[in-house]
Amino acid sequence: MLCSVLEHKNHEFVPLREEYEGKKAELGKTEAVIQQMIQKRQLKIQEIKDFSSLKAAELKTVQQYAVDVTLDPDTAYPNLILSDDGKQVYCGDVRMNVPDNPERFSACVCVLGAQSFSSGRFYFEVQVKGKTDWDLGVARESINRKGNVMLRPQYGLWTVVLRNGNEYRACAGPSFRLCLYSGPEKVGVFVDYEEGLVSFYDVGTGALIYSFTGCSFTHKLHPYFSPYLNQGGNNSSPLIICPVHPPKF
Numbered sequence: 351m352l353c354s355v356l357e358h359k360n361h362e363f364v365p366l367r368e369e370y371e372g373k374k375a376e377l378g379k380t381e382a383v384i385q386q387m388i389q390k391r392q393l394k395i396q397e398i399k400d401f402s403s404l405k406a407a408e409l410k411t412v413q414q415y416a417v418d419v420t421l422d423p424d425t426a427y428p429n430l431i432l433s434d435d436g437k438q439v440y441c442g443d444v445r446m447n448v449p450d451n452p453e454r455f456s457a458c459v460c461v462l463g464a465q466s467f468s469s470g471r472f473y474f475e476v477q478v479k480g481k482t483d484w485d486l487g488v489a490r491e492s493i494n495r496k497g498n499v500m501l502r503p504q505y506g507l508w509t510v511v512l513r514n515g516n517e518y519r520a521c522a523g524p525s526f527r528l529c530l531y532s533g534p535e536k537v538g539v540f541v542d543y544e545e546g547l548v549s550f551y552d553v554g555t556g557a558l559i560y561s562f563t564g565c566s567f568t569h570k571l572h573p574y575f576s577p578y579l580n581q582g583g584n585n586s587s588p589l590i591i592c593p594v595h596p597p598k599f
Contacts, residue, residue: 406556406597408556408558409538409551409553409556409597410596410597412471412473412538412540412549412551413473413538413594413596414473415470415471415472415473415540416472416473416474416475416594417465417467417472417473417474418465419463419464419465419474419573419591420435420436420437420463420464420465420591421436421437421439421461421462421463421464421575421591422436422453422461422462422463422464422572423436423461424451424453424454425453425454425455425460425461425462425495426439426448426454426455426460426461427441427454427455427456427457427458427459427460427461428445428446428447428448428454428456429441429442429443429444429445429446429459430442430459430460430461430577432461433588436464436591437590437591438588438589438590438591439461439575439577439588439589440577440580440586440587440588440589441459441577441578441579441580441585441586442580443580452495453495454495455495455499456495456496456497457496457497457498457499458498458499458576459576459577459578459579460485460499460574460575460576461575461576462489462572462573462574462575463572463573463574463575464572465572465573466491466570466571466572467541467543467570467571467572468543468567468569468570468571469543469544470543470544471540471541471542471543472540472541473538473539473540473541473594474538474539474573474591474594475536475537475538475539475553475591475592475593475594476536476537476539476575476589476590476591476592477535477536477589477590477592478512478534478535478536478537478589479535479536479587480587481512481577481578481585481587481589482512482513482514482515482581482584482585483511483512483513483514483515483578483579483581483585484511484512484576484577484578484589485501485509485510485511485521485574485575485576485578486509486510486511486537486539486550486574486575486576486589487507487508487509487510487521487539487548487550487573487574488507488508488509488539488541488548488571488572488573488574489506489507489508489571489572489573489574490506490507490567490569490570490571490572491569491570491571491572492506492569493505493506493507500523501521501525502521502522502523502524503522503523503562503565504523506569507521507574508521508548508562508565509521509574510528510537510550510559510560511525511576512533516533518530518533518559520560520562522562528559528560530552530557530559531555531557532552532555534552534553534554534555534559535553535554536552536553536554536592537550537551537552537553537559538550538551538552538553538594539551539573541571543567543571546562546563546564546565546566546567547561547562547563547565548561548562548565549561549562553597556597575589576589577589
């Protein structure tokens with residue numbers, strides 16, 4: 351409290367100059383604290399910008415290995431409906447009358463990419479927007495086609511899946527839940543055959559979703575897609591293989 355009256359009985363007071371100097375010192379400390387907060391906020395913003403730049407650089411690097419992938423209708427589960435250009439797939443309600451050829455999956459709602467890879471690096475992107483369930487990854491060409499398919503590396507599958515609209519899992523045998531800040535609308539899949547690496551990216555943010563490392567590839571690999579069951583129309587959106595474009599973030 352400031353008090354300009356110096357001679358009041360029974361009145362507590364602090365001389366004006368002393369009070370002024372005290373308040374001035376307090377304001378100085380407050381200003382210093384505010385400046386520190388501003389500097390910390392600016393550093394945090396810069397860190398976020400730098401991190402975003404690093405993510406963009408990493409995504410651009412793997413995008414250099416983009417390949418043209420189309421779906422192989424001869425491998426498609428009988429309920430799957432493929433677009434004429436082989437770029438989209440969703441699960442219908444009716445099982446179609448298709449040949450039960452050796453390549454076709456009979457019990458797993460999935461389809462392979464027509465292209466196979468046995469060396470080098472490759473990358474492709476898939477739109478998953480609007481879906482509540484899906485599986486993406488790569489599969490060994492020798493994978494079982496005529497029974498239940500186990501989503502585990504030891505059975506020739508390296509996949510990340512979505513279940514129930516918000517549960518992302520890496521199927522590493524056993525599978526485990528992934529903590530993602532937000533759900534991706536487009537997923538990028540990168541494989542380095544010689545390094546034994548399979549990585550999944552959120553194309554919208556450049557964030558790494560998950561990486562399988564130390565894999566031992568000895569067979570041809572195919573891109574693997576499962577739009578999963580229709581779920582009464584709740585999961586009817588297709589998986590769409592997309593052209594690869596540089597990130598815009």
